[in-house]
Amino acid sequence: MNTAASTIQAKTARKALWKYRYLYLLVIPGTIYFIVYRYIPLLGSVIAFQDYNPFQGFLRSKWVGLEHFYKIFDNRDVIRVLFNTLQLSLLQIAFAFPAPILLALMLNEVRSSLAKRWIQSIVYLPHFLSWVVIAGIATVFLRSEGFVNQLLHSAFGTEPIYFLQTPMFFKPLLILEVIWKETGWGTVVFLAALAGVNAELYEAAVVDGAGRLRRIWHITLPAIRSTVVILLILRLGSVMDSGFEQVFLMLNPYVMEVGNVLDTYVYYKGILQADFSFGTAVGLFKSVVGLILVVLANRLAKRFGEEGIY
Structure with a gap:
């Protein structure tokens, strides 16, 4: 049988x-x-x-x-780099992650299909620029004799501000670059989720007297909630990744204290100083932490009634 x-x-x-x-x-x-x-x-x-x-x-x-793993927690440089990495990742989750959601909600409210397509095409374009180009644009605009300082000087008579060499500006600058580059592209998934919302729900809400904000809160946001949760879980899996290329291109000796993250530290330590074992241990530690965060976030999402990623 x-x-x-x-x-x-x-x-x-x-x-x-x-x-x-x-x-x-x-x-x-x-x-x-x-x-x-x-x-x-x-x-x-x-x-x-x-x-x-x-x-x-x-x-x-x-x-x-496990000798190299013990060194990770005994090395003050690694602790500082780990703090920089977590801080930058949390800032990206707090500011860069919601940006595509807000943009998708605004685009969803545009009634002219022609205007909507034009806006989408414009906001998608930065995604296709490499980080080398982005860093070059930032350098041209923000250097001491750049456009921003010239504008501030002509408008307020201020002295040049060293944006690229001041540690205080380093992380906000990285966040702004990520928002400008990836926000438009990030709306693709959310707009696809919104496309599946039944238009009759909006019509019924209008008949019941619901305003635009009410419709967004009770119809639009619940429609993309599961998508937001899944993308957030995946983002938590890369919380130890801060984007090597972007950070590496923006680093300089003046901001090394606040800008050196795990990815760049592994490059300097593992490649340039040929400490391959220690660099690999840091990378493996980073991957394990990311895996643990994904599993915990997935379980938490299921506990609140969401599907999760598995």
Whole structure:
């Protein structure tokens, strides 16, 4: 009986495989990419538990266990860098994460489809600029003889303000860059969720006398709540990632104390100083913390009645 059922299931699976063969072919390149560039390199994480020597390789390097992980919490530089990373990530969650939601809500209220498409096209454009270009624009505008200082001098007669060299301005500047670059692109998911809202709900709310803010609060926001929760869970998984390229391009000796984050620290320590084992240990620690945060956030979301990501 079990053999017959297994045979039927195998035939059904083969038929489904042949029926959707072209879809599976499309999946193959992405699968190969993740295997080659994501999963196979994980084997190299073993050097976090070794005193790795490139000339001796993985097999002959001395095994030191958790020694490098102990160093993470004994090293004052790592503690400072960890604080910078968490602070920058929390600022991004507090200010950059809600920005696409607010923009999507505003775009959803635009009734002219032509104006809506034009606005969407304009706000999408910064996403396609590289961080090198963004950093270049920021430098041109904010340097001591840049446009912003010239404008302030002509309007208020102020002396040049060293935005790029002042630690106080470093993190707000990074947050503003992220908001400007990614807010428009982030609205794609929320606008897709809003497109599925039944228009009759808005019509019924208007008949009942609900104003625009009431309609947004009782119809629009509940429609995207599950999407917001899922994206927030995923964002918490990368709370230890502050964006290496952006931070690295904006760093200079004047702001190193407040701007050096885990990603740049691993680069300086692991690559430039050739301390591969310690750099890998920091990276592995960062990944484990991200995984724990995702699991906890997913459980918390389910406890409040949301679906979560798994």
